[in-house]
Amino acid sequence: MRTQVPxxxxxxAGVVMVIQFFVPTHHSMALxxxxxxxxxxxxxxxxxxxIGSLVSINISKLRRLSPGWIYAIVTLAGFAVMAVxxxxxxxxxxxxxxxxxxxxxxxxxxxxxxxxxxxxxxxxLAFFIASAAYRTFRARTFEASxxxxxxxxxxVGRVPLGVEIGAKLHEAIWGGSTTAPVTPEWLQxxxxxxxxxxxxxxxxxxxxxxxxxxVAQALRIIVGxxxxxxxxx
Amino acid sequence: MSHTPDAASGNRDFWVRLQRIDRRxxxxxxxxxxxxxxxxxxxxxxxxxxPTRKLYDFIDKLPERKPVMISFDxxxxxxxxxxxxxxxxxxxxxxxxxxxIGVTLDPTGALLIRKAFEKAGKDxxxxxxxxxxxxxxxxxxxxxxxxIGGGLDTVFATDSEGKPYGEIPALEGVRNYDDIGIVxxxxxxxxxxxxxxxxxxxxxxNLACGVTGVMVAAYYPYLQTGQFIGILGxxxxxxxxxxxxxxxxxxxxxxDSQSVAHLIVIALVILGNVAxxxxxxxxxx
Amino acid sequence: xxxxxxxxxxxxxxxxxxxxxxxxxxxxxxxxxRFVEALFVGVSAGYxxxxxxxxxxxxxxxxxxxxxxxxxxxxxxxxxxxxxxRFHPKISWLSRWPMAFTIGIGAGMSIPATIQAxxxxxxQGTMVSPVVLDKATAMENAVASVSNVVxxxxxxxxxxxxxxxxxxxxxxxxFCKLGIYFLMFSFGASFGYTVMARVSLLIGxxxxxLYDWLHVGAVLLR
Numbered sequence: 001m002r003t004q005v006p007x008x009x010x011x012x013a014g015v016v017m018v019i020q021f022f023v024p025t026h027h028s029m030a031l032x033x034x035x036x037x038x039x040x041x042x043x044x045x046x047x048x049x050x051i052g053s054l055v056s057i058n059i060s061k062l063r064r065l066s067p068g069w070i071y072a073i074v075t076l077a078g079f080a081v082m083a084v085x086x087x088x089x090x091x092x093x094x095x096x097x098x099x100x101x102x103x104x105x106x107x108x109x110x111x112x113x114x115x116x117x118x119x120x121x122x123x124x125l126a127f128f129i130a131s132a133a134y135r136t137f138r139a140r141t142f143e144a145s146x147x148x149x150x151x152x153x154x155x156v157g158r159v160p161l162g163v164e165i166g167a168k169l170h171e172a173i174w175g176g177s178t179t180a181p182v183t184p185e186w187l188q189x190x191x192x193x194x195x196x197x198x199x200x201x202x203x204x205x206x207x208x209x210x211x212x213x214x215v216a217q218a219l220r221i222i223v224g225x226x227x228x229x230x231x232x233x
Numbered sequence: 234m235s236h237t238p239d240a241a242s243g244n245r246d247f248w249v250r251l252q253r254i255d256r257r258x259x260x261x262x263x264x265x266x267x268x269x270x271x272x273x274x275x276x277x278x279x280x281x282x283x284p285t286r287k288l289y290d291f292i293d294k295l296p297e298r299k300p301v302m303i304s305f306d307x308x309x310x311x312x313x314x315x316x317x318x319x320x321x322x323x324x325x326x327x328x329x330x331x332x333x334i335g336v337t338l339d340p341t342g343a344l345l346i347r348k349a350f351e352k353a354g355k356d357x358x359x360x361x362x363x364x365x366x367x368x369x370x371x372x373x374x375x376x377x378x379x380x381i382g383g384g385l386d387t388v389f390a391t392d393s394e395g396k397p398y399g400e401i402p403a404l405e406g407v408r409n410y411d412d413i414g415i416v417x418x419x420x421x422x423x424x425x426x427x428x429x430x431x432x433x434x435x436x437x438x439n440l441a442c443g444v445t446g447v448m449v450a451a452y453y454p455y456l457q458t459g460q461f462i463g464i465l466g467x468x469x470x471x472x473x474x475x476x477x478x479x480x481x482x483x484x485x486x487x488x489d490s491q492s493v494a495h496l497i498v499i500a501l502v503i504l505g506n507v508a509x510x511x512x513x514x515x516x517x518x
Numbered sequence: 519x520x521x522x523x524x525x526x527x528x529x530x531x532x533x534x535x536x537x538x539x540x541x542x543x544x545x546x547x548x549x550x551x552r553f554v555e556a557l558f559v560g561v562s563a564g565y566x567x568x569x570x571x572x573x574x575x576x577x578x579x580x581x582x583x584x585x586x587x588x589x590x591x592x593x594x595x596x597x598x599x600x601x602x603x604r605f606h607p608k609i610s611w612l613s614r615w616p617m618a619f620t621i622g623i624g625a626g627m628s629i630p631a632t633i634q635a636x637x638x639x640x641x642q643g644t645m646v647s648p649v650v651l652d653k654a655t656a657m658e659n660a661v662a663s664v665s666n667v668v669x670x671x672x673x674x675x676x677x678x679x680x681x682x683x684x685x686x687x688x689x690x691x692x693f694c695k696l697g698i699y700f701l702m703f704s705f706g707a708s709f710g711y712t713v714m715a716r717v718s719l720l721i722g723x724x725x726x727x728l729y730d731w732l733h734v735g736a737v738l739l740r
Contacts, residue, residue: 002611002614005614005615005618006614006615006617006618007618009615009618009619009622010618010619010621010622010625011622012622013618013619013622013623013626014622014623014625014626015626016626017622017623017625017626017627018626018627018629018630021435021627021630021631022630029383032379032383033380033383033384033387034590035623036373036376036379036380036383036623037380037387037388037578037594038593038594038597038619039373039376039594039619039620039623039624040371040372040373040376040377040380040388040574040578041574041578041579041591041594041595041598042594042597042598042601042616042619042620043372043373043376043620044372044570044574044575044578044598045598045599045601045602045616046372046601046616046617046620047340047372047566047570048567048570048601048602049601049602049604049605049613050566051563051566051567052602052605054559054563055563056605058560068552071552071553071555071556072556074553074556074557074560075556075557075559075560075563076560077560078556078557078558078559078560078561078563078564079560079561079563079564079567080560080564081561081564082560082561082563082564082565082568083563083564083565083567083568084564085564085568086564086565086567086568086569086571086572087567087568087571087572090395090572091393091394091395092394092395106568107344108529109561110344110565111344111348111529111533112529112530112532112533113532113533113536113557113561114309114558114561114562114565115309115312115533116309116533116534116536116537116540116723116726117536117537117540117554117557117558117561118308118309118310118341118558118562119309119310119312119313119537119719119722119723119726120536120537120540120541120723121310121540121555121558122310122311122719123313123716123719123720123722123723124540124541124543124544125716125719126263126494126716126717126719126720127256127259127260127263127264127544127720129498129712129713129716130259130260130263130494130497130498130501130713131256131259131260133498133501133502133505133713134259134501134502134504134505135252135256135505136505137502137505137506138505138506138509139506143698143699143702144702146699146702146703146706147702147703147705147706147709148502148706149703149706150702150703150704150705150706150707150709150710151502151706151707151709151710151713152499152502152710153706153707153710154706154707154709154710154711154714155495155498155499155710155713155714156495156499158466158467158469158495158710158711158714159277159469159488159491159492159495159714160275160277160278160279160280160472160488160489160492161275161277161489161492161493161495161496162492162495162496163277163280164277164278181657185280188280188282192282192283193665194703194707195449195450195453195707196453196456196457196665197665197668197669197672198668198672198700198703198704199450199453199703199704199707200453200454200456200457200669200672201668201669201670201671201672201673201676201700201704202672202676202697202700202701202703202704202705203450203451203453203454203704204454204640204643204644204673205672205673205676205677205680205697205700206676206701207454207636207640208636208637208640208673208677209677209680210636211632211633211636211637211640212637214628214632214636215628215629215632215633215637217625218624218625218626218628218629218632219625219629221621221622221625222622222625222626228617228621229614229617229618229621230614257544257545260544263717263720264720267717267720267721267724268724268728271724271725271728271734271735272734272735310719311719312722313718313719313721313722313723313725314715314718314719314722340565340566340569340570340573341562341565341566343569343573369569369572369573370569370573370574371573371574371578372570372574373620375624375627375628375631376623376624376627379627389577390577390578390581390582391577391581393572393573395576395577426635426636429635429636430628430631430632430634430635430636431627431631433635434631434634434635434639435631445715445718446711446712446713446714446715446716446718447708447711447712447715449711450704450707450708450711451708454640454643457643457669458639458640458642458643460635460639466711467711467714467715467718468714468718468721469714483722483725486725486729487718487721487722487725490717490721490724491714491717491718491721494717494720494721495713495714495717498713498717
């Protein structure tokens with residue numbers, strides 16, 4: 001019951017989805033659409049489980065008064081306010097006015113609290129990447145030099161000032177001659193070429209490996225060799 | 234010119250100290266470099282790249298009132314890069330009198346759809362439900378994308394305002410990918426892979442993407458195979474699209490700062506390498 | 519909310535102060551930053567729960583079951599509720615059923631799609647002619663030919679590098695080494711773009727602080 005049933009469920013669900021792809025009849029597509037609708041609903045509960053874990057971790061932190069418990073209060077308060085406003089608030093025209101007000105509060109919190117905090121915390125990475133580039137990006141070997149060269153080329157070739165500098169160089173060398181072997185936008189073209197050719201080649205080879213691994217993993221899940229759904233329960 | 238061992242060792246100490254400089258000085262230099270161009274613009278021209286131009290040309294040729302779907306698969310953390318793209322593409326669509334459908338596979342993207350469409354359509358008098366609609370978020374990723382192929386209304390019974398699908402003029406005659414001119418996925422995650430697999434390959438939907446700079450390089454193979462019609466890469470991609478639509482926005486505002494910041498990072502990398510080499514050279518004795 | 523002007527200014531000030539507090543971390547970790555971080559986590563979680571309720575529970579469960587009498591929807595609802603059993607150790611094994619269902623569906627639908635999108639189409643894209651003659655000029659033909667050759671050699675050499683069943687020695691080893699060079703070039707390009715991405719995020723906040731909050735800056739385009 002605890003082991004065989006989930007293995008059987010994964011097997012049947014997986015096989016049905018594979019079969020419907022190769023046998024796209026009216027019935028198989030209707031079955032597919034029903035299963036997809038069910039999966040969307042079930043996936044929503046997975047999100048709730050994630051949020052529930054976060055809340056329970058913070059509650060236990062608060063109960064034990066472990067270090068940083070004061071921040072657990074902030075997290076739980078932020079969670080409660082946003083959840084209540086979001087769940088009780090609505091935009092539906094037929095709803096009472098107080099629910100519209102709560103909806104506006106929910107939108108306000110999103111625009112003026114969640115958005116700036118999320119955007120700012122992510123933007124801190126700009127400073128750390130600059131610092132990391134200064135401290136660790138060293139051309140110690142030929143391979144590292146190649147990596148450095150490509151990075152510098154993209155950094156110069158993908159910004160207007162870099163392309164402008166390239167155009168000025170072009171003018172200095174060829175003086176606007178129509179017989180020049182490259183265009184004034186040569187730096188941008190070169191960057192595009194790097195992305196389109198050597199980069200595409202390497203990324204494609206990585207993609208082959210990842211795709212084959214993903215297919216193998218999916219097969220292992222369907223036949224029950226791999227059972228990720230058994231963990232954590 | 235010859236150096237005494239003491240002078241050489243002093244020089245080396247300088248380079249060693251330079252390598253261990255308090256990182257907050259680097260933070261300050263970068264911040265100043267980003268801020269200064271807001272007061273003294275460089276005025277460099279943005280030259281659109283081919284992947285951006287291909288998407289622009291495709292949308293430009295769509296017939297009037299053809300629906301375009303934009304998937305907002307990002308949250309506020311990446312909005313600085315992707316919101317300008319959304320606004321630029323939406324503005325182009327509105328100018329061409331195309332209908333816009335906003336969806337998202339990322340819960341944090343749900344409230345960004347309306348803001349972007351309102352901003353783009355404000356000056357053109359475009360109205361919600363008439364010219365655009367936000368269908369909001371559905372969980373499941375690939376399950377949602379594959380489901381749209383079976384019927385957009387089976388996945389989104391109502392829009393994010395709670396209005397039933399059948400009562401929304403912007404969705405009139407839209408059954409599935411067959412009725413959508415192009416799907417543009419704006420993403421900060423692996424969502425473009427999902428759209429490729431379950432919209433492009435399964436239903437032959439026309440597809441393009443706009444992604445954060447971190448991800449651009451990984452999506453070029455799809456461009457070469459034609460699975461993507463075009464790609465917008467990072468804030469520069471947004472600036473390029475704004476240039477093509479002749480409507481400057483947040484993308485172009487940021488390009489001067491972007492240029493200066495890149496030059497600062499390049500200078501830092503070079504300085505770091507010089508310091509590393511110089512500090513390794515010992516006094517000859 | 520009688521005075522929209524006041525609310526707009528107040529909202530911008532709240533957002534600006536939160537932005538500045540978050541940036542204070544750059545100087546040093548401090549309680550104000552940790553407050554903002556904790557608030558962000560809480561608000562995001564609350565938002566997540568609300569969005570699931572608004573965009574899934576109401577339109578996909580409540581309305582079909584309550585308004586339209588679609589009782590079949592009760593099946594995924596019950597299966598989904600089993601997932602919450604993870605919070606009760608004694609019955610947590612029940613959460614395996616919905617997990618197995620979603621993972622099984624995901625695995626089944628990904629097999630043909632991945633083979634098509636990431637293997638067959640990519641193989642097709644690599645089967646390009648090493649000699650191109652249909653461009654407008656000889657120069658364009660040469661560039662296209664070189665590009666195609668680079669693409670073919672690049673893909674094959676990187677694949678060779680990832681193939682560990684044969685020892686990387688001799689001519690084959692040198693070919694694998696070429697694969698490493700391609701990888702380094704690609705990673706370098708990714709790094710360049712990563713710098714670009716991170717700087718863009720900073721630019722977004724600076725634009726907000728200068729234009730929306732302080733109303734300064736030479737080019738007020740907005």
